[in-house]
């Protein structure tokens with residue numbers, strides 16, 4: 001069984017279907033999926049607003065955990081029967097999914113498939129932005145918007161473990177509490193408070209060194225206004241839209257850097273570099289329990305539509321995962 005997007009639309013267009021089991025090509029493996037993470041980009045794809053990159057499966061799902069059951073030509077370092085979690089370019093909402101061998105990581109010691117399936121999309125995204133592009137340093141101030149979401153809960157933990165001072169925004173008192181429990185020194189309920197004012201008060205007017213933003217639109221100017229000298233803004237989504245008219249003076253006066261990225265269309269080689277960094281720098285923390293995926297809810301694969309409905313209702317804290325077997 002797999003879940004297909006029967007047509008672009010609301011959560012109820014996700015339908016169980018039968019598809020042939022895919023065969024791995026060179027450098028790929030076939031994974032018998034035990035669990036698959038649900039991510040906001042899956043929702044955007046289902047709405048017809050995010051076309052999968054060329055060659056990607058039309059079945060949604062960007063991250064999986066499971067057992068390797070077929071190994072393609074040219075694959076080294078993986079064995080039949082290995083349990084792995086993997087970043088995939090699509091096809092995760094299914095009993096069987098193809099993964100590129102370099103993007104398969106071992107299940108962290110002591111971790112079950114449900115929690116492991118919640119790791120790849122958030123970890124690859126957060127690592128490549130916050131630590132690679134953004135060059136977060138310990139003791140720097142880091143602000144993450146959407147701190148209680150899948151990306152946010154992982155960004156808070158990684159940055160806190162790195163020794164940064166983490167600020168987060170979130171949409172309720174409960175979500176703000178969760179952000180603080182994960183390591184944020186300050187959580188701002190953006191529905192009640194202006195985050196620019198609060199950041200400037202808390203930092204004595206200095207601002208934060210790095211911002212991870214998923215909002216865009218009207219947030220662009222506000223982010224620039226609360227960045228410190230030599231600050232960096234990382235744009236990874238534009239929930240308030242891709243366009244904004246801005247006053248560029250803060251960029252000049254504070255020598256700011258505006259950058260961003262989208263993970264999915266990047267090459268396997270690019271993603272493999274991120275996978276190596278994660279294995280080295282993050283896997284020990286996952287095994288030790290100092291970094292942990294927060295699971296809000298699980299749904300059987302056949303109920304993927306309900307999982308999307310829950311995500312769109314927006315009350316979740318952390319990740320939603322589909323269980324496949």
Ligand SMILES: NC(=O)c1ccc[n+]([C@@H]2O[C@H](COP(=O)([O-])OP(=O)(O)OC[C@H]3O[C@@H](n4cnc5c(N)ncnc54)[C@H](OP(=O)(O)O)[C@@H]3O)[C@@H](O)[C@H]2O)c1
Nearest residue numbers: 039040041146148149150151170171214236237261262263
């Ligand atoms: N560029 C990339 O490579 C990449 C990769 C993965 C994901 N993404 C993007 O990253 C975003 C997060 O993904 P996700 O899977 O973590 O989704 P998610 O779990 O739904 O998290 C989004 C969070 O943002 C919060 N939020 C919404 N409006 C907000 C605002 N104005 N200020 C602060 N928080 C706000 C939401 O809760 P409240 O509304 O209650 O605050 C929710 O907790 C999505 O837009 C996704 O498309 C980008």
